[in-house]
Amino acid sequence: MPTLEATIHQLLSEALQKAYNLSRDHILIEQPKDKTNGDYSSNLAMTLAKELRNNPFVIAETIKEHIELPEMFDRVEVARPGFINFYVSKDYFTGIIPEVLAQQETFGNSKTGNQQKINIEFVSVNPTGSMHVGHARGAAAGDSMARIMKKAGFDVTKEFYVNDGGNQIHNLALSINARYHQLFDKALDMPEDGYHGPEIIDLAQSIKAEHGEKFILENGYDYFRDYGVEFLLNGIKDDLKAFDVDFDVYFSERTLYEQGEVEKTLQILKDQGYTYKQDDALFLKTSLFGDEKDRVIIKRDGTYTYLMPDIAYHQNKLSRGFDKLIDILGGDHHGYIPRLKASIQMLGGQEDTLSIDILQMVKVLKEGSEVKMSKRSGKAITLRDLIDDVGKDAIRYFFSKHSLNTHMDLDLDLAIKKSTDNPVYYAQYAHARIHSLFDKASEQGYSVDETLKAYTHLTHEHAQDILKLLLNYQNVVEEAATKRIPHKITNYVHELAGALHSFYSAVPILKGDATHIVEHLNLLKATQIVLKDALYLIGVSAPRSM
RNA sequence: GUUCCGGUAGCUCAGCAGGAUAGAGCAACAGCCUCCUAAGCUGUAGGUCAGGGGUUCAAAUCCCCUCCGGAACGCCA
Known part of the structure; x- marks a missing residue:
């Protein structure tokens, strides 16, 4: 299903067009921390206040009047000083469950990377x-x-x-x-x-x-x-x-x-005029590309510095057809970045062909x-x-x-x-807990029903929290990948595990009538799939029992 | 002296392409197992977001300066 952000973006664009005959490419849509401010919120009106020379609250009201609200939303409200807040109807979120059950561990996969060839060293x-x-x-x-x-x-x-x-x-x-x-x-x-x-x-x-x-x-x-x-x-x-x-x-x-690649690469650099001899050593003109000074690549004693074969190595990577090179280096090597990036550009790479992430x-x-x-x-x-x-x-x-x-x-x-109260167990325990519930359920004759499409009992606040997180998984993966911030996934794992634990404590999962129980089991199954996948992304196992 | 990181609760850290009352874990305090695993849940307390200026309707978040901590400034790797 299309993301809610995309839907809301569309609604706001259309309303803005009708109300003020304006268009905006970037409309910020976020999820308010405080649920009373809706499930999604936009600051659009406030960003327009200056241009329209009007009170943002009034602008927000005007935009709101032009929004044709689809069924998936309960209502839209304007809040001071000019937020437009969207409230999603409770049934809508449950639509994510059949998706997760169908896609299993491929749920959350994204095409953002466009199959770009990345080398990560x-x-x-x-x-x-x-x-x-x-x-x-x-x-x-x-x-x-x-x-x-x-x-x-x-x-x-x-x-x-x-x-x-x-x-x-x-x-x-x-x-x-x-x-x-x-x-x-x-x-x-x-x-x-x-x-x-x-x-x-x-x-x-x-x-x-x-x-x-x-x-x-x-x-x-x-x-x-x-x-x-x-x-x-x-x-x-x-x-x-x-x-x-x-x-x-x-x-x-x-x-x-x-393989003679060091010499070959050296020859390329020489041919392009990027080298010069001084004090019996050979220098590379890295300062042409932003380095603070030129660097020696052949020492006075005739041997190479570390940089020279490393340039040849990166040239080798480029020759293997990678679109982008990523090096992860320790903080003590940060001074090495400008000279290496300069070298890449001498070899025909772009400024951003090589990214160096410092740890x-x-x-x-x-x-x-x-x-x-x-x-x-x-x-x-x-x-x-x-x-x-x-x-x-x-x-x-x-x-x-x-x-x-x-x-x-x-x-x-x-x-x-x-080591026994490491937060990792908080997440792993959530996974194991779900598994244990499945064992109990099967003793009582209940199991996950993957054909179930309509949900009517998952209205509890904590169930809704879980559903929202599942809905967010792909966004989190995309952000973690494009910004290269793996810890984003760990934060997500912690939130999802927390939501599960709260739900578990607040709602008797295996009590009530059969449809109730099966809906619960399906929700748990979806949670377990995503939890396991997210844990895999950070290299942590998902035990079935603890 | 220059460059790169960091400074957020007692401690370890999230939050930083600006948004509504700044969060989590640990530690502290008060509750919750005759009931699906208490490695859990619920609540209370705890903050001058290092300091100062600026931009903005709005700054922990962006810009400038200062202070403190870490790292690097090799014809080492």
Whole structure:
């Protein structure tokens, strides 16, 4: 059915035309917080007051007189200082139930994305250690965003960039070498920028188990490097899987060198005249596209900076035909945005071809003081530990609750101690509660009737609240997708669960005559379908019992 | 010094393409299970929306300034 917003927009446009011979493209229609102000409301009259040099209240009245109100509305009223409020008739909302039952988990799907090809890159943590808490926020955000955008009709590819080619991998090989030698009581200091995490010791032990002292006798550098990357990347993939995050593509930085794409991209930049040599280094003129200064892409020692292969990587993404690239980066990388966006434009992209969403940092507190998340020091709290101690669903819900640019504090002791009253259970409980009611109903011989079209008993305030939320689901999905704000979905989940709990408490669901009960069951079924789908969008499971 | 975030109830945070009496969770207080799962419901209390100016019929929301907190300002990645 057409959205009520669209219908009201149409009514107001026509009335405005008749009353004042005016037309407006944008007419704001919103749902008032206070139900006494109607189900939908418009400020149209107030926006016209100046132009028409008249009292907005009078204008609103005039518009109202020209509205031909369809049956789905009870009435329309004007309120001070000039709101036009629409009251929907109670029967109308129940029309959403058969729709949800028919469409199941595709309910709320939207065509907004127009099947635009989107590449969304996130996590992309270096394979030099385990994933820690800070990475988890990016994983949760990127994965949820991808799921939501898919539902909103975008063609989404989730991608992980594996930094297996740069200097940090050199340091990794040296770190493994040192740990390996230490296993044979040969004192070898860790390199200056080495990785001190315990997983590197595990890694060395694993090599020792397989090859004994082979690499004491011969140089193991190449082997350590390749084995280390593979070992750690597999660990990261395992952790992601446990976090319910998966990727369509793991893209290796090293292949960019092997395929000559770095050189090719460099040549394009040179050919276009975007480079120049200075102090024996090669600079890229990123300042032409809004960066505060030009950036070095080849250092004086002849090696590339991080930027150069990253440009080649984005060029590769563009060559695969994506309409839009989205990178999700941590707040500590915000300074990197202008140079990367500038580079994209040099390669023929538009200003908005690449969007970089910044995720503010997570401050982790343990025993009252901050734990710095650094792989070099090896002291970080790993994602794996967190999943074991707090639970996947609780963590994903926690991250998904907050907007991307909120600076978050995560108190570990509190999170572990209070894991049982995490708000995630509020939502999951609502889902389980419905399921339990179905069991009870079936014992009494009742079940959902998907052929039922007419509803007459769902007039309770709390039932109406649920119906309105169901009606809003698609709008919420669209807004979350286009604004890229996954936490909008979490807020919705919380509201829907709350409406369900209130309804449950206020109305005896399995009491009364048969039609009554079946209408209730249908309402619950629709609620359960949407609740489960919305939870899926934020990567949280919907248990049948708790 | 420059740039990017944030500052909303005791705490953690929503709300910010301007709208009607600023919300939720936790914590506090008072009620609700002979009745479908009390991981729930209902109610009370709690706010100078950091501060100051401006735009507007209307500002937590938009603009400017100041203060406080976080982050970044590499030929590191």
